[in-house]
Amino acid sequence: MITLTIDGQKVQVEEGTTLLEAAKKVNVRIPTLCHLPEVQAIGACRICLVEIEGNRNLQPACTFKASEGLVVRTNTERVKRARKFSLEMIISDHPMDDCLTCPRNQKCELQALAMEMGITEIKYTGAQSKGIVDSLSPAIVRDQNKCVLCRRCVTVCKEIQTVSAIFPQNRSFNTRVEPAYGQSLNDVACAMCGQCITACPVGAIYEKESIQDVWKAIFDPYKFVVVQNAPAVRAALGEEFGFPPGTLVTGKMLTAVRKLGFNRVFDTNFAADLTIIEEGNELLHRLKNGGVLPMITSCSPGWIKFAEHFYPDLLPHISTCKSPHQMLGALVKSYYAEKEGIDPANIVVVSVMPCTAKKFECNRPEMSNNGIKDVDYVITTRELAKMIRQAGIDFAALEDGYYDHPLGEYSGAATIFGATGGVMEAALRTVYEVVTGKTLEKVDFDEVRGLEGVKEAAVDIPGLAEVKVAVAHGLGNARKILERIKDGSADYHFIEIMCCPGGCVSGGGQPIPVNNEIRRLRAKALYEEDSNLKVRKSHENPYIKTIYEEFLGEPLGEKSHHLLHTHYTP
Ligand code: HC0
Numbered sequence: 001m002i003t004l005t006i007d008g009q010k011v012q013v014e015e016g017t018t019l020l021e022a023a024k025k026v027n028v029r030i031p032t033l034c035h036l037p038e039v040q041a042i043g044a045c046r047i048c049l050v051e052i053e054g055n056r057n058l059q060p061a062c063t064f065k066a067s068e069g070l071v072v073r074t075n076t077e078r079v080k081r082a083r084k085f086s087l088e089m090i091i092s093d094h095p096m097d098d099c100l101t102c103p104r105n106q107k108c109e110l111q112a113l114a115m116e117m118g119i120t121e122i123k124y125t126g127a128q129s130k131g132i133v134d135s136l137s138p139a140i141v142r143d144q145n146k147c148v149l150c151r152r153c154v155t156v157c158k159e160i161q162t163v164s165a166i167f168p169q170n171r172s173f174n175t176r177v178e179p180a181y182g183q184s185l186n187d188v189a190c191a192m193c194g195q196c197i198t199a200c201p202v203g204a205i206y207e208k209e210s211i212q213d214v215w216k217a218i219f220d221p222y223k224f225v226v227v228q229n230a231p232a233v234r235a236a237l238g239e240e241f242g243f244p245p246g247t248l249v250t251g252k253m254l255t256a257v258r259k260l261g262f263n264r265v266f267d268t269n270f271a272a273d274l275t276i277i278e279e280g281n282e283l284l285h286r287l288k289n290g291g292v293l294p295m296i297t298s299c300s301p302g303w304i305k306f307a308e309h310f311y312p313d314l315l316p317h318i319s320t321c322k323s324p325h326q327m328l329g330a331l332v333k334s335y336y337a338e339k340e341g342i343d344p345a346n347i348v349v350v351s352v353m354p355c356t357a358k359k360f361e362c363n364r365p366e367m368s369n370n371g372i373k374d375v376d377y378v379i380t381t382r383e384l385a386k387m388i389r390q391a392g393i394d395f396a397a398l399e400d401g402y403y404d405h406p407l408g409e410y411s412g413a414a415t416i417f418g419a420t421g422g423v424m425e426a427a428l429r430t431v432y433e434v435v436t437g438k439t440l441e442k443v444d445f446d447e448v449r450g451l452e453g454v455k456e457a458a459v460d461i462p463g464l465a466e467v468k469v470a471v472a473h474g475l476g477n478a479r480k481i482l483e484r485i486k487d488g489s490a491d492y493h494f495i496e497i498m499c500c501p502g503g504c505v506s507g508g509g510q511p512i513p514v515n516n517e518i519r520r521l522r523a524k525a526l527y528e529e530d531s532n533l534k535v536r537k538s539h540e541n542p543y544i545k546t547i548y549e550e551f552l553g554e555p556l557g558e559k560s561h562h563l564l565h566t567h568y569t570p
Contacts, residue, residue: 004070019050019061019072030074031083031113033090034150035062036199037515039160045150046086047113050074058082084117092124094202095145102146102203107512109201110148129173136186139208139359140194142166146204147177153196153205160501161475163306165190177204189309191475193302193499194356194380194508207356207509210377211387217348217376218261224342226332227262228325228407229253229352231269232418232504233381235525236354239511240385241395246521248529251400256388257352258401266332267403268351269410271324272417272426274331274547275299276538278564279321280431281555283494287464292316294470294485294492297423299323301361302499302508304568306475311482312570317495320565322374324417325351325358326367328407329374330563335551336407344372351378354418354507357499366566380509406543412530413538419523420473420503421448421455424496428459428469429537435464443536449527451502451516453477456492468492474501 001012006019009026018041023030034045043060050061053071058079061072073079091114099105131144151168154177158164165188168177179188196205217225238249257265283295298304298319307315322330329351333344351358355378361367362375379387388395403409413429416422425445432440447457448471455471470492472478478497484490500507502519505526535541552559 002066002068004066004068004072006072007074013066015066017066019059019064019066019070020048022066023061023072023074028074030061031116032062033087033109033113033148033201034152036152036155039199040152040155042151045090045148047083049079049082049086051076051079080117084119087113087117087119088123090148091119091122092126093128094148095128096122098146098203103206103209104200104203108203129175131176132182134178134184134186135208136184137190137192137208137360138186138363139192139356140185140190140197140205141208142178142185142205143203144176144178146202148202148204149175149177150201151177152199152201153177156195156199159476161191161193161195161306161499162479163189163191163475166196191302191306191309191499192357192360193475195500197356197508198506198510198512198514207380207383208359209383209386210359210379211383211390213377214350214379214387217350222346223348224263224346225261225348225350226264226266226336227257227350227352228266228268228328229257229384230325230354230418230504231272231415231422231526232354232507232510232522233352233384234529235418235505235522236510237381237385240382241388243396244521245518246525248525249395250529252395252398253384254401254403255398256393256395256401257384259393260387260391262350264332264404265401266328266407267410268325268328269414269417270407270541270543271328271331272414272423273411273538273541273544274327274564275321275324275423276413276426276430277544277548277555278560279319280427280434282319282321283427283431284435285556287493294490294495295319296495296497299417299423300357300497300499300504301355302357303475303478303497305357305360306478306499307482308568308570310479311486314482314485315568315570317485318568320567322367322564322566323358323361325353326361326374327564329362330369331407331547333372333374334369334563335547338551348376349374351375352381352384353378354381354504354510355500356380356508358509366568369563382509382511385511406546409541409543411538411541412533412536414541415533416526416530418504418526419449420451420498421445421471421496422503422526423498424448424457424469424471424494426538427494428467430539431467432459432461433537434539436462438462440537444531448496449523451519454480467494469494469496471496473498473503475499
């Protein structure tokens with residue numbers, strides 16, 4: 001261990017600890033801009049400068065390592081002046097007139113730093129670098145004019161997702177973060193995961209909003225507007241309204257969306273249960289009939305897009321199940337429309353998702369039936385929060401609401417879909433009981449929970465022998481498994497892949513900031529909901545049984561084939 005002194009306080013840290021981390025240990029907050037915990041420490045922005053006794057130059061706390069006997073000061077006049085100058089230089093090339101209309105207004109790290117450092121005037125004016133606004137992608141907009149060149153998006157895209165869709169090009173004043181040759185994000189191998197958005201400290205990258213389209217549908221008296229929300233939304237929406245991370249706000253969210261004017265409120269969780277039935281049967285069918293193995297989950301559209309770009313040969317491994325929210329949309333416009341006597345052409349389905357890639361997914365040609373889209377609009381958790389604010393709703397004061405019947409009923413297995421490993425755990429609960437006919441006493445599969453990049457488990461299912469499974473979250477981790485499938489060293493039967501690190505709880509459409517602690521808290525909220533529910537297995541959701549009896553017939557049957565399944569071709 002190393003002992004150093006920070007602002008007069010002694011602190012003990014392990015070798016290799018940065019001054020920024022050491023300061024945190026004694027509750028000394030050092031401001032940062034380009035630093036992204038757990039992802040990037042490059043000392044580029046010079047906002048975290050500190051004074052070190054005996055060292056002539058100020059040093060960036062995010063990269064400078066602690067050493068024995070170091071005496072560090074974080075709050076001297078010299079430090080403050082230097083940090084303020086760095087910030088003023090960044091601001092000199094930032095379009096400050098746009099703050100009021102910026103999607104990150106009041107949630108901008110640059111704005112917060114300006115306030116914190118007492119910036120009261122724009123000191124250095126002059127030429128500003130001019131970039132483009134790339135809005136061709138169905139999911140993500142890039143506004144180069146607001147880019148502060150912190151490279152956080154670049155690092156996430158390259159190191160965590162192994163996609164490298166964007167990177168810095170040119171030098172100095174002409175530096176631009178963009179895809180190769182100035183192409184649009186829409187034209188390169190971007191998974192549309194939106195991890196760049198949650199990494200961005202300002203409004204230089206943001207989701208393509210569908211808020212106005214949704215308001216228009218709600219205010220159209222001839223439209224029957226149905227909203228559904230993903231499992232992970234309920235564990236994060238509260239953060240937009242001041243609740244601590246990991247607060248489950250399902251009840252308030254339901255009241256809020258009803259107040260917004262939606263005609264029906266359903267839960268993607270219902271279709272997550274349905275997915276388990278369809279996907280579980282698909283797995284059994286593949287196992288018994290020599291189908292392509294390992295089978296890989298298909299619910300994460302960023303993962304599907306990644307596979308299409310980087311691993312087209314492996315597409316036959318991907319389950320044919322549409323993702324749950326697409327399934328639910330298809331059922332609303334068939335089963336529910338028929339039941340309620342509504343013309344499907346007049347139904348508008350809006351999905352509230354933690355994910356930006358779902359905006360791309362809902363517009364894929366595969367995601368429609370007889371020319372009618374399963375899901376019309378996807379809005380992110382952040383967009384829903386904006387709509388709630390636009391409607392003047394006092395979210396914190398809302399009473400708990402309820403889901404509409406029957407497409408709002410769900411099991412605990414469905415709710416954990418939102419955390420990495422959740423789909424696998426839900427599938428194992430059902431596959432075990434379907435195959436053995438016996439009750440699974442211990443439903444928690446701890447081996448597939450948590451934030452380890454690749455998780456493995458082997459489950460002994462009498463009658464099926466040992467089923468080997470793996471779980472990967474984040475595309476870099478997915479890549480590790482995919483390479484092993486390619487070289488023949490992966491002997492799994494079933495693999496869950498979620499595009500975003502931590503799974504959907506930290507999707508690109510979730511409240512910002514996101515870090516591992518927040519990922520854990522959001523996931524914990526979902527696991528707690530699961531353990532508090534009476535029904536914890538998808539096949540025990542009574543309304544799943546009803547929908548097969550009343551409408552679908554049997555798993556993998558004719559109707560399921562048309563409405564709930566698809567396939568992806570290279
Ligand atoms: Fe997910 Fe989903 S769990 S992808 O992570 O399967 O976005 O939360 O909605 O559709 O259910 C995201 C989250 C979903 C879907 C579900 C799956």
